[in-house]
Amino acid sequence: NAGVMQNPRHLVRRRGQEARLRCSPMKGHSHVYWYRQLPEEGLKFMVYLQKENIIDESGMPKERFSAEFPKEGPSILRIQQVVRGDSAAYFCASSPRRGPGTEAFFGQGTRLTVV
Amino acid sequence: GQQLNQSPQSMFIQEGEDVSMNCTSSSIFNTWLWYKQDPGEGPVLLIALYKAGELTSNGRLTAQFGITRKDSFLNISASIPSDVGIYFCAGITQGGSEKLVFGKGTKLTVNP
Numbered sequence: 001n002a003g004v005m006q007n008p009r010h011l012v013r014r015r016g017q018e019a020r021l022r023c024s025p026m027k028g029h030s031h032v033y034w035y036r037q038l039p040e041e042g043l044k045f046m047v048y049l050q051k052e053n054i055i056d057e058s059g060m061p062k063e064r065f066s067a068e069f070p071k072e073g074p075s076i077l078r079i080q081q082v083v084r085g086d087s088a089a090y091f092c093a094s095s096p097r098r099g100p101g102t103e104a105f106f107g108q109g110t111r112l113t114v115v
Numbered sequence: 116g117q118q119l120n121q122s123p124q125s126m127f128i129q130e131g132e133d134v135s136m137n138c139t140s141s142s143i144f145n146t147w148l149w150y151k152q153d154p155g156e157g158p159v160l161l162i163a164l165y166k167a168g169e170l171t172s173n174g175r176l177t178a179q180f181g182i183t184r185k186d187s188f189l190n191i192s193a194s195i196p197s198d199v200g201i202y203f204c205a206g207i208t209q210g211g212s213e214k215l216v217f218g219k220g221t222k223l224t225v226n227p
Contacts, residue, residue, distance in 0.1 A: 056212035103148070
């Protein structure tokens with residue numbers, strides 16, 4: 001998973017604050033996926049973006065969550081008015097293309113703790 | 116939604132033993148992937164399978180894509196302490212956004 005950079009690695013927020021998670025994909029990768037992992041669980045898909053476009057946000061809660069992948073700069077996952085249930089590890093993955101057999105390479109994740 | 120049933124949930128083995136874990140689904144997948152996750156890290160891809168019936172090796176790891184496209188297994192031979200971690204299977208369906216559907220993981224402990 002070298003090359004996909006996520007920051008911060010750890011983020012603590014009080015209930016009601018905003019959390020902004022950043023993901024810089026591997027060089028040359030224009031496809032970004034965000035996943036959420038609760039303790040003792042597998043990763044759950046949230047959103048799939050290409051540069052400047054949201055392709056699939058079927059796994060993202062309708063309220064408080066948003067994602068973007070601008071033409072320049074990292075992809076951002078934004079959680080407004082965080083609640084304790086948002087505490088989880090959030091992983092970003094990038095791939096060079098879309099198509100059968102695409103392999104996604106993951107970052108090290110951001111561990112969000114809501115207190 | 117699509118779900119992957121991964122088993123066993125956890126395994127405790129002695130160094131040198133072989134390990135086998137598997138994933139099953141009621142849905143068809145066109146790609147199966149196996150990942151390993153160490154504590155505090157992201158998943159790292161171990162093996163990717165693209166064709167039904169395909170058997171692929173990566174060092175001491177061997178994985179197979181089931182003929183029905185609804186299952187896959189991962190074998191680890193001659194386990195060593197650094198094999199400790201959580202192993203996840205993941206599937207991709209065709210024609211969608213290529214998102215991964217993950218199993219809940221198999222936690223492997225290797226006793227020296």
